[in-house]
Amino acid sequence: MPTPLPARPLDLALHLAALGWHILPLSPTSKRPLANCSRCRSAGRAHLIATCPCRPAGRWCHGVHAATTDPARLTAWWQHQPEVVPGVAAGPSGLILIDLDAHDDPLPTDPTTGLLPGIDLTGDPALADPAGIRTGLHTLALLTRRRGGPCPWPAVPEHQPVVVTTPSGGRHLWYRAPAANLRQALGALGWQIDIKAGWNYGLAPGAITTAGTYSLRAGDPAFPGRMPPWLAREVIRAASAPPARSQPHPAPPRARSAGAPANYLTTVITRGTAHLATLSDGRQRALSALAYQAGGLLAWSGLPEYQVTSWLIAAGEASGLPTRLATRLVHRALANGTQNPLSPSRI
Ligand SMILES: [Zn+2]
Numbered sequence: 001m002p003t004p005l006p007a008r009p010l011d012l013a014l015h016l017a018a019l020g021w022h023i024l025p026l027s028p029t030s031k032r033p034l035a036n037c038s039r040c041r042s043a044g045r046a047h048l049i050a051t052c053p054c055r056p057a058g059r060w061c062h063g064v065h066a067a068t069t070d071p072a073r074l075t076a077w078w079q080h081q082p083e084v085v086p087g088v089a090a091g092p093s094g095l096i097l098i099d100l101d102a103h104d105d106p107l108p109t110d111p112t113t114g115l116l117p118g119i120d121l122t123g124d125p126a127l128a129d130p131a132g133i134r135t136g137l138h139t140l141a142l143l144t145r146r147r148g149g150p151c152p153w154p155a156v157p158e159h160q161p162v163v164v165t166t167p168s169g170g171r172h173l174w175y176r177a178p179a180a181n182l183r184q185a186l187g188a189l190g191w192q193i194d195i196k197a198g199w200n201y202g203l204a205p206g207a208i209t210t211a212g213t214y215s216l217r218a219g220d221p222a223f224p225g226r227m228p229p230w231l232a233r234e235v236i237r238a239a240s241a242p243p244a245r246s247q248p249h250p251a252p253p254r255a256r257s258a259g260a261p262a263n264y265l266t267t268v269i270t271r272g273t274a275h276l277a278t279l280s281d282g283r284q285r286a287l288s289a290l291a292y293q294a295g296g297l298l299a300w301s302g303l304p305e306y307q308v309t310s311w312l313i314a315a316g317e318a319s320g321l322p323t324r325l326a327t328r329l330v331h332r333a334l335a336n337g338t339q340n341p342l343s344p345s346r347i
Pocket residue numbers: 036037038039040041054059061
C-alpha cells in the first residue's frame with residue numbers, strides 16, 4: 001500500500017505542491033474552481049488572463065491558471081477558505097490524468113465503432129458479451145488488449161501511474177505527460193475515458209469532497225510513472241490540439257488541394273473558439289451554433305467525429321462553460337448539424 005496522504009486540505013495541498021504538483025482551490029460541493037473576484041467577473045470581454053492583476057496579487061481568479069506550488073500562497077488561500085479542496089492543474093504540473101468514469105450510461109449505439117473511436121472492433125470477442133463493458137476501466141482494458149499489453153502499465157515502477165479511486169467508483173490514473181501541448185479530450189480515447197491535460201485539472205489524490213474521498217491506491221505522487229509507448233501514442237492521438245493555422249482565413253473550399261476540407265473545418269472551429277472566448281453572454285447559443293455548423297461540414301471535411309467533438313467541447317470549456325453543459329450542447333448540436341450536411345458548393 002502507498003504511504004497515506006495528509007487528510008487536512010492545506011496539508012495535502014502543501015504536500016503535493018512540494019512534489020511539484022500545481023495546486024488550485026476547488027469547491028468541495030461542485031468540484032469547480034472557486035469563483036473569480038467581482039472585478040474579474042464584471043471586466044467582460046476586454047479582460048485578459050495574461051494581464052489580470054489578480055494572480056500576481058495572489059488571488060485565485062481564473063481557476064486553473066492560478067494553480068501554484070508556492071506554499072505561502074497556498075497557506076493564505078486555505079487560511080481564508082479552510083474547507084476548499086485541492087485540485088491539480090495537469091499541464092503546469094507536467095502531468096496528464098486519464099479519468100476512467102463509471103457512469104450509468106448506455107453503451108454507444110454501435111459498440112464496434114463507438115467504444116474506441118477510430119478503432120473498429122468488429123469481431124472482437126469482448127463484444128460477444130457487451131454487458132461485461134460497464135465502465136471506462138473496461139474500455140481501457142479493451143484498448144490495452146488491442147494495442148499490445150496485458151495491463152495499462154507494465155509491472156515496473158517506471159510505468160506505475162498514481163492510481164486513485166473516485167467516490168463514484170471511477171478510477172484516476174496520473175501519468176507524466178507524454179508530450180507538451182496536449183489538451184482535454186472527452187471520450188476521444190474510449191467510451192467513459194476522459195483525458196485531462198494542459199489547462200485542465202483533476203481532484204488531487206487524497207482530496208475529500210462532499211461526495212467522498214479520492215483514495216490513493218497505488219503509485220507514488222513523488223514519481224508518477226511514464227506511459228508505456230503504445231499508450232502514449234494513443235493519448236497523443238486523442239489529445240493533440242488542432243493543427244496551428246498558417247492562414248488567417250479559411251481555405252477557399254473550391255481549391256481542392258489535399259486536406260482543404262479538413263483545414264476549412266479546423267479553421268471554422270479555431271475562429272469560433274476565439275470568438276467564444278470573447279463572449280460574456282450568449283456562449284451557450286454561440287457554442288451550439290458552432291457545433292451545428294461543424295456537424296454540417298463534418299462528413300465533407302473527412303475529420304473524425306470524436307476529434308471535432310473534443311475540440312468543440314474544449315472551446316466551450318475555454319469560454320467558461322461547465323464541462324457537462326458544453327458536452328451536452330455540443331453532442332446535441334453536432335448531431336443536428338449532421339442531419340443537414342453542407343457540401344462545398346453550399347458554403
Ligand atoms: Zn480577480
